[in-house]
């Protein structure tokens with residue numbers, strides 16, 4: 221193996237993956253232009269009105285919530301106590317698959333009826349017939365909100381494919397399934413996006429929270445528009461920023477996009493989110509393997525298996541701080557039957573994982589800078605960016621990397637912008653939205 225050449229390849233990857241300060245400012249500016257609608261026909265941000273604004277913090281009551289947006293669904297009983305306090309009384313989470321694992325409710329072969337009946341059946345196991353349950357529903361896909369309790373799915377994202385849901389009003393589908401299960405005592409009162417939920421959960425306790433974001437399986441951000449044009453009042457806008465497409469991209473991104481369910485869509489999300497970053501790592505590594513810079517005699521099977529490296533694997537690779545990178549060695553052994561790998565090969569794998577995740581954090585920071593420029597160009601006020609999602613919570617150095625990228629731009633003003641991990645915000649926010657809607 222030519223050490224110098226592998227080194228050069230990795231240096232080259234660094235050049236194409238990492239963003240300079242100028243790249244960042246450029247991205248932030250393009251994002252801001254789209255927020256203002258200046259890119260008009262080419263606008264990739266959906267900017268969806270939610271008809272909700274920040275809570276007062278005094279909302280109280282008990283609510284059932286559905287958090288639907290990834291491969292697992294979560295049902296919870298949330299009690300809002302006011303002044304930013306809440307309790308989760310009961311929580312249950314289940315995959316969107318039949319117990320045998322054979323039937324996948326997110327696949328094209330599954331229907332809206334099957335999917336919502338499946339959810340209603342799980343709700344039936346949590347509730348009692350004699351009680352009434354106001355329900356807040358976090359449905360984390362791009363929706364055209366008709367009002368706070370009615371939303372039409374514009375299109376699926378995150379590789380969901382269930383038939384008969386796109387173009388349909390979601391609360392109606394849920395209500396039908398609840399009626400079939402004889403659950404008239406479960407009353408949907410609000411439907412929101414998970415970014416809105418995260419923002420509501422953070423601003424329930426802290427009035428300076430004005431941006432909500434998800435860095436998990438998917439990626440998206442919402443913010444409070446201080447003066448929404450149709451009402452002249454503050455309103456949370458769901459940017460659907462995962463669809464933003466004015467980012468510097470690499471041949472690997474192109475390849476991933478072409479093989480995806482919806483080429484040309486969700487371009488930012490495909491470069492940054494947990495659903496896709498393992499695949500980018502796989503594509504980059506496979507490229508180096510095919511060019512014979514790595515694993516020359518013993519090619520790991522992931523080269524031929526799309527999506528075989530997951531975000532969890534990337535986390536494990538980056539968590540390996542042993543001198544000999546023994547955890548990466550074990551990963552290669554147990555998952556890919558590579559009994560012998562060199563330290564140089566393991567280092568290369570870790571460098572690739574690190575570049576892909578660093579770029580993800582930088583791109584996301586760039587969009588936050590664009591939003592902050594839109595709502596407070598001189599950065600006169602304090603802003604809390606509430607973030608939920610496994611990538612933000614668990615990926616080594618990820619949250620720090622977003623913060624340092626912001627700090628590098630804001631310098632002396634950097635204390636004005638705080639990232640706040642808002643665990644389970646997307647679910648708790650559904651209870652807050654329900655409380656707001658009931659009191660209207």
Ligand code: GLC
Nearest residue numbers: 360361362377434438440462
């Ligand atoms: C996808 C969805 C978006 C959601 C995000 C995070 O981007 O389109 O609505 O907020 O994933 O779950």
